[in-house]
Amino acid sequence: MTAQSGEPLIVLDGVDKWFGSLHVLRDVHLTVDRGEVVVVIGPSGSGKSTLCRVINRLEPIDSGTIRFDGRTLPAEGRPLARLRSEVGMVFQSFNLFAHKTVLQNVTLGPVKVRRERSAAARERALALLDRVGIADQADKYPAQLSGGQQQRAAIARALAMRPKAMLFDEPTSALDPEMVGEVLDVMTGLARDGMTMVVVTHEMGFARHAANRVIFMADGQLVEQAEPAQFFANPRSERARDFLSKVLTH
Amino acid sequence: MHVFSDPANRAVYLSSFLLILKLTGAAGVIALVFGVVLAAMRVSPVPVLRGFGTAWVNVFRNTPLTLIIFFCYFGLFVNLGVTYSDDDIDLNNFWLGVTGLAAYTAAFVCETVRSGINTVPAGQADAARALGMTFGQTLRLVVLPQATRSVVAPFGSILIALAKNATIVGTIGVLESASVMRQLINDNGDAVIPIFLVFAGTFVALLVPTGYLFGWLAKRLAVRR
Numbered sequence: 001m002t003a004q005s006g007e008p009l010i011v012l013d014g015v016d017k018w019f020g021s022l023h024v025l026r027d028v029h030l031t032v033d034r035g036e037v038v039v040v041i042g043p044s045g046s047g048k049s050t051l052c053r054v055i056n057r058l059e060p061i062d063s064g065t066i067r068f069d070g071r072t073l074p075a076e077g078r079p080l081a082r083l084r085s086e087v088g089m090v091f092q093s094f095n096l097f098a099h100k101t102v103l104q105n106v107t108l109g110p111v112k113v114r115r116e117r118s119a120a121a122r123e124r125a126l127a128l129l130d131r132v133g134i135a136d137q138a139d140k141y142p143a144q145l146s147g148g149q150q151q152r153a154a155i156a157r158a159l160a161m162r163p164k165a166m167l168f169d170e171p172t173s174a175l176d177p178e179m180v181g182e183v184l185d186v187m188t189g190l191a192r193d194g195m196t197m198v199v200v201t202h203e204m205g206f207a208r209h210a211a212n213r214v215i216f217m218a219d220g221q222l223v224e225q226a227e228p229a230q231f232f233a234n235p236r237s238e239r240a241r242d243f244l245s246k247v248l249t250h
Numbered sequence: 251m252h253v254f255s256d257p258a259n260r261a262v263y264l265s266s267f268l269l270i271l272k273l274t275g276a277a278g279v280i281a282l283v284f285g286v287v288l289a290a291m292r293v294s295p296v297p298v299l300r301g302f303g304t305a306w307v308n309v310f311r312n313t314p315l316t317l318i319i320f321f322c323y324f325g326l327f328v329n330l331g332v333t334y335s336d337d338d339i340d341l342n343n344f345w346l347g348v349t350g351l352a353a354y355t356a357a358f359v360c361e362t363v364r365s366g367i368n369t370v371p372a373g374q375a376d377a378a379r380a381l382g383m384t385f386g387q388t389l390r391l392v393v394l395p396q397a398t399r400s401v402v403a404p405f406g407s408i409l410i411a412l413a414k415n416a417t418i419v420g421t422i423g424v425l426e427s428a429s430v431m432r433q434l435i436n437d438n439g440d441a442v443i444p445i446f447l448v449f450a451g452t453f454v455a456l457l458v459p460t461g462y463l464f465g466w467l468a469k470r471l472a473v474r475r
């Protein structure tokens with residue numbers, strides 16, 4: 001799989017992020033092209049979630065710049081909200097709105113943020129739920145669904161905004177093993193359809209067959225970047241070799 | 251029970267409790283709306299709003315209600331000329347009382363809603379922001395609906411306290427139940443205990459079901475996670 005074009009969609013330039021005295025992102029430079037699928041791996045606490053969260057500014061940064069689709073991320077307020085609506089985000093813990101049905105979860109963004117007509121939003125939401133294989137769960141509440149179904153609903157909710165890119169923060173690590181496949185299948189389908197994706201995951205199978213590039217993170221730095229085949233066969237850094245030997249033997 | 255066989259006494263008894271219900275209803279609605287607004291202010295990123303919310307809670311939660319009601323009458327009305335009705339003094343005093351009750355109760359509603367906001371997982375707001383919702387939308391569409399539904403039972407306690415607190419409005423000449431009771435006791439010194447029992451019993455009879463109703467509502471409205 002190759003990226004469709006070399007046109008950059010997400011550009012991080014010299015990004016630093018501190019939590020108090022903890023330096024969580026250290027001078028991060030990252031460019032993700034339109035249509036590219038980037039998998040981020042690395043040990044716990046290395047800053048993978050934070051990297052995801054700064055891309056749509058759920059976490060503010062301390063220095064550096066982040067550009068999305070040619071524009072520098074605005075500071076707080078309406079312009080930032082508008083930009084966020086163009087970046088889909090999928091969380092480890094699903095974060096479906098607990099007081100809304102699955103269908104309402106998917107229509108809420110289009111209706112309230114995009115001011116779409118509710119009939120049109122509903123129709124598209126049902127089509128998206130069908131696409132992720134849970135059309136029959138539309139009127140249930142999140143708590144009534146399995147983890148795998150909830151995560152697929154969360155993906156449908158993000159897709160309903162017609163995002164230009166999707167961020168996934170360990171979307172399968174809270175799932176029972178038998179449900180991991182159904183979520184990865186949806187993600188693989190998205191990748192195949194040309195969605196730009198940044199995926200934090202420990203699913204090495206997904207990284208191998210769906211990613212254009214694997215990034216290895218440690219201590220807030222992007223230590224190594226390579227095509228998946230090359231990375232897994234021949235990691236250059238000691239830390240990546242060490243990390244891979246731990247995750248691949250399990 | 252000769253006191254209550256007198257139709258005139260029965261009428262003042264009934265109208266006094268009707269006034270309690272009206273004071274509670276009016277102040278309750280205003281306090282609920284304003285309390286939620288205060289809570290929104292207290293969690294907002296705007297320092298001025300946060301400061302206002304905090305100041306309101308600190309002042310009104312820590313001042314005796316009797317003083318607040320007195321202030322509404324002597325301060326707002328007599329001194330500053332805040333008037334709700336020029337020709338109907340009862341109506342004027344009623345709304346002055348509602349003002350004090352609502353200002354006081356809103357502080358408690360605010361703090362209850364704020365504790366409800368703490369029960370909503372941070373991921374809910376993250377998801378809302380990630381969809382492109384503004385701060386106001388996130389609060390209004392995602393956080394507050396879940397927060398308020400988690401504090402329905404404490405809202406019941408606030409409402410019960412409000413109904414009892416409404417008797418304090420008697421001090422500014424509104425003929426609510428406590429002042430009517432005192433008047434009946436003054437007029438019927440031989441029936442102090444029965445009169446007291448009837449008034450206290452009426453409060454209990456009204457408020458016990460209220461407590462159960464809110465307990466039932468809390469279960470029905472609870473957000474499943």
Ligand SMILES: Nc1ncnc2c1ncn2[C@@H]1O[C@H](COP(=O)(O)OP(=O)(O)OP(=O)(O)O)[C@@H](O)[C@H]1O
Pocket residue numbers: 019022024042043044045046047048049050051
């Ligand atoms: N809101 C926060 N406040 C303070 N410290 C934080 C916060 N969020 C993360 N951290 C710290 O920042 C560091 C990086 O966290 P991050 O969640 O980005 O790591 P991660 O690579 O996603 O780890 P994991 O694999 O465990 O999810 C960690 O040391 C974490 O404890």
Ligand SMILES: [Mg+2]
Pocket residue numbers: 048049050169170
């Ligand atoms: Mg993480």
